[in-house]
Amino acid sequence: MEREKALDLVKVQLTEHRYQHTLGVMETAITLAEKYGADVKKAEIAAIFHDYAKFRPKGEMKEIIASKGMPQDLLIFNSELWHAPVGAYLVETEAGISDREVLDAIRYHTSGRSNMTLLEKIIYLADYIEPGRHFPGVEEVREMAKENLDKALVKAVQNTILFLMKKNQMIYPETFYTYNDLIQKLE
Ligand code: DGI
Numbered sequence: 001m002e003r004e005k006a007l008d009l010v011k012v013q014l015t016e017h018r019y020q021h022t023l024g025v026m027e028t029a030i031t032l033a034e035k036y037g038a039d040v041k042k043a044e045i046a047a048i049f050h051d052y053a054k055f056r057p058k059g060e061m062k063e064i065i066a067s068k069g070m071p072q073d074l075l076i077f078n079s080e081l082w083h084a085p086v087g088a089y090l091v092e093t094e095a096g097i098s099d100r101e102v103l104d105a106i107r108y109h110t111s112g113r114s115n116m117t118l119l120e121k122i123i124y125l126a127d128y129i130e131p132g133r134h135f136p137g138v139e140e141v142r143e144m145a146k147e148n149l150d151k152a153l154v155k156a157v158q159n160t161i162l163f164l165m166k167k168n169q170m171i172y173p174e175t176f177y178t179y180n181d182l183i184q185k186l187e
Pocket residue numbers: 051054077078080081084109110111127160164169170171172173175
């Protein structure tokens with residue numbers, strides 16, 4: 001799909017602020033894909049669609065998780081996690097994207113997973129460091145992303161877990177699997 005077509009489809013799903021975030025993720029994902037040798041076109045499309053389901057009603061997301069063979073434990077955890085797998089489903093059924101790697105990058109952009117693909121890592125990290133992000137520690141991860149993708153990713157996952165724990169939030173198991181897998185493989 002062409003960039004302009006994809007952006008048109010996404011824009012109507014999002015607020016202006018979230019659309020600007022999406023443009024930032026797109027630019028960052030393209031830069032990372034060029035640097036680390038991923039498919040630039042897939043990175044662009046996955047980035048454009050990554051938050052497609054962000055503003056769907058919770059009831060609709062719940063219904064899709066319950067009926068479309070997704071992990072049911074998602075429903076016990078914060079609803080902020082839902083837009084990633086639901087987004088992958090809706091991007092396939094509504095926008096007609098069928099590329100498995102692109103859909104998985106959308107599906108795992110919030111929690112990550114064990115054994116992430118290069119494309120999944122790039123979308124996770126681009127979402128974290130795009131120029132519109134301003135939380136504490138983001139600049140350090142931006143600098144790391146210029147040197148070592150995996151080290152930057154570990155830092156981003158660590159920061160996310162610490163941030164959630166400080167707010168007494170539950171951590172989704174997949175998020176811990178992401179962390180453990182990356183730490184184990186880091187030399
Ligand atoms: O959609 P974005 O705001 O661009 O970013 P995102 O999809 O990476 O994260 C959405 C939210 O999900 C963010 O506030 C942090 C939260 N989150 C990420 N991992 C976990 C989580 N929340 C819980 N409870 N548990 C997690 O493991």
